[in-house]
Amino acid sequence: xxxxxxxxxxxxxxxxxxxxxxxxxxxxxxxxxxxxxxxxxxxxxxxxxxxxxxxxxxxxxxxxxxxxxxxxxxxxxxxxxxxxxxxxxxxxxxxxxxxxxxxxxxxxxxxxxxxxxxxxxxxxxxxxxxxxxxxxxxxxxxxxxxxxxxxxxxxxxxxxxxxxxxxxxxxxxxxxxxxxxxxxxxxxxxxxxxxxxxxxxxxxxxxxxxxxxxxxxxxxxxxxxxxxxxxxxxxxxxxxxxxxxxxxxxxxxxxxxxxxxxxxxxxxxxxxxxxxxxxxxxxxxxxxxxxxxxxxxxxxxxxxxxxxxxxxxxxxxxx
Amino acid sequence: xxxxxxxxxxxxxxxxxxxxxxxxxxxxxxxxxxxxxxxxxxxxxxxxxxxxxxxxxxxxxxxxxxxxxxxxxxxxxxxxxxxxxxxxxxxxxxxxxxxxxxxxxxxxxxxxxxxxxxxxxxxxxxxxxxxxxxxxxxxxxxxxxxxxxxxxxxxxxxxxxxxxxxxxxxxxxxxxxxxxxxxxxxxxxxxxxxxxxxxxxxxxxxxxxxxxxxxxxxxxxxxxxxxxxxxxxxx
Numbered sequence: 001x002x003x004x005x006x007x008x009x010x011x012x013x014x015x016x017x018x019x020x021x022x023x024x025x026x027x028x029x030x031x032x033x034x035x036x037x038x039x040x041x042x043x044x045x046x047x048x049x050x051x052x053x054x055x056x057x058x059x060x061x062x063x064x065x066x067x068x069x070x071x072x073x074x075x076x077x078x079x080x081x082x083x084x085x086x087x088x089x090x091x092x093x094x095x096x097x098x099x100x101x102x103x104x105x106x107x108x109x110x111x112x113x114x115x116x117x118x119x120x121x122x123x124x125x126x127x128x129x130x131x132x133x134x135x136x137x138x139x140x141x142x143x144x145x146x147x148x149x150x151x152x153x154x155x156x157x158x159x160x161x162x163x164x165x166x167x168x169x170x171x172x173x174x175x176x177x178x179x180x181x182x183x184x185x186x187x188x189x190x191x192x193x194x195x196x197x198x199x200x201x202x203x204x205x206x207x208x209x210x211x212x213x214x215x216x217x218x219x220x221x222x223x224x225x226x227x228x229x230x231x232x233x234x235x236x237x238x239x240x241x242x243x244x245x246x247x248x249x250x251x252x253x254x255x256x257x258x259x260x261x262x263x264x265x266x267x268x269x270x271x272x273x274x275x276x277x278x279x280x281x282x283x284x285x286x287x288x289x290x291x292x293x294x295x296x297x298x299x300x301x302x303x304x305x306x307x308x309x310x311x312x313x314x315x316x317x318x319x
Numbered sequence: 320x321x322x323x324x325x326x327x328x329x330x331x332x333x334x335x336x337x338x339x340x341x342x343x344x345x346x347x348x349x350x351x352x353x354x355x356x357x358x359x360x361x362x363x364x365x366x367x368x369x370x371x372x373x374x375x376x377x378x379x380x381x382x383x384x385x386x387x388x389x390x391x392x393x394x395x396x397x398x399x400x401x402x403x404x405x406x407x408x409x410x411x412x413x414x415x416x417x418x419x420x421x422x423x424x425x426x427x428x429x430x431x432x433x434x435x436x437x438x439x440x441x442x443x444x445x446x447x448x449x450x451x452x453x454x455x456x457x458x459x460x461x462x463x464x465x466x467x468x469x470x471x472x473x474x475x476x477x478x479x480x481x482x483x484x485x486x487x488x489x490x491x492x493x494x495x496x497x498x499x500x501x502x503x504x505x506x507x508x509x510x511x512x513x514x515x516x517x518x519x520x521x522x523x524x525x526x527x528x529x530x531x532x533x534x535x536x537x538x539x540x541x542x543x544x545x546x547x548x549x550x551x552x553x554x
Contacts, residue, residue, distance in 0.1 A: 191421060
């Protein structure tokens with residue numbers, strides 16, 4: 001019971017990170033119908049710029065590696081990183097993807113791979129983040145918000161609700177609610193959904209399609225940045241920008257988007273949690289050596305049974 | 320109001336329009352008729368900015384608009400209801416209507432126009448909260464026109480509004496087109512249903528394989544032997 005609960009809480013935290021990243025994949029796919037392979041590199045950018053800011057700012061405010069800074073510092077860094085990465089997302093779309101608006105989709109896809117490689121290699125340069133790992137300074141105290149005990153005597157097991165997991169879950173949850181509101185309750189969100197359904201017709205309504213697309217990239221990239229920030233809160237050992245850990249993180253988030261039904265915003269959130277649960281429970285109860293296998297096996301299973309994903313609408317042949 | 324001068328458009332090596340010229344004056348209903356592949360839809364798609372012309376000029380209210388992005392052309396009041404209606408099936412009927420007024424900020428004006436559009440199409444009002452994809456073909460066409468009215472068009476371009484609809488619905492739609500025109504909106508109507516189009520229009524152009532073959536008063540064209548043979552099914 002204790003193990004189950006603990007695994008459940010880890011999965012909820014990890015799942016919300018997958019969901020945040022998956023949202024960016026799914027929104028861009030929904031509108032431009034291509035997979036933005038450079039999306040996971042925005043997560044990396046978010047993680048590494050969080051480190052850079054913390055590393056530069058904390059000593060100046062008088063906190064060394066042994067003292068935990070007050071919570072507001074993290075609360076200031078997060079929106080800054082989101083703004084910055086949102087801007088980078090905007091620039092990438094403007095320079096790399098917009099000129100290809102009328103080009104075949106394959107060209108855009110290859111360009112996305114190119115952008116991804118560019119960002120990975122740029123990130124490893126010395127004047128950027130360098131090619132060696134770093135340790136993220138702690139922004140959160142390692143508090144235990146609560147702990148429960150299960151069992152008696154020697155079999156007693158303790159379950160800990162940590163501040164970090166709670167913060168990850170709460171922050172991502174808030175961001176996802178804000179996104180839900182933006183997409184389903186505002187005029188701009190309605191325009192986004194219209195553009196994703198039919199770009200030409202949306203333009204005929206007087207909707208500035210390019211601006212809507214830019215906005216989508218800004219949104220997706222800032223969510224990815226938030227995921228990068230929260231990720232290094234939980235796992236402070238930051239791998240170098242081109243490390244396979246990042247590639248795998250992005251890949252799993254992409255799988256989450258596909259499992260939920262790519263192009264579907266709520267599906268991406270659902271998919272994020274589903275794969276985190278499968279991964280974490282599989283790792284705990286079967287074997288942690290195969291944690292990636294569970295995720296991709298689930299992908300294959302879902303694609304066989306419901307190729308459009310859990311919440312994806314069935315493909316209709318147009319007559 | 321709209322004048323097109325020597326307009327040519329190509330899809331790759333295929334020339335869809337070969338130097339057509341036409342004009343629409345304020346207050347008119349002008350129809351563009353012709354068979355499949357004559358270039359009718361291409362003409363509208365070029366005017367609204369979805370296609371770029373190879374050569375020629377398009378002027379709207381005295382200003383050249385060719386090469387401008389479609390959303391700016393729509394914001395000028397040149398509104399295009401595309402063939403196949405262009406309904407956003409994933410949005411509700413209400414959201415579809417709101418998008419018609421996307422670029423407008425005069426709340427009171429939008430409310431008036433919305434009321435007017437829903438009075439013209441009471442069936443759309445009954446379905447406001449439904450997903451637009453669940454509407455029947457006729458209702459979708461009504462929604463498409465209602466939505467276009469929320470853009471407060473000066474010139475409304477309709478592409479095949481009768482396509483695939485039951486005759487009774489076609490009657491309703493053409494009745495509304497007439498009413499919209501009487502309230503002061505200029506209309507450019509593309510139709511394969513030539514007899515309906517010629518009944519409602521003031522003037523007409525006949526388009527064949529990318530060239531204007533005939534033009535003139537709609538009643539006169541409807542009476543001419545060539546048009547009757549080719550488009551009205553007379554022998």
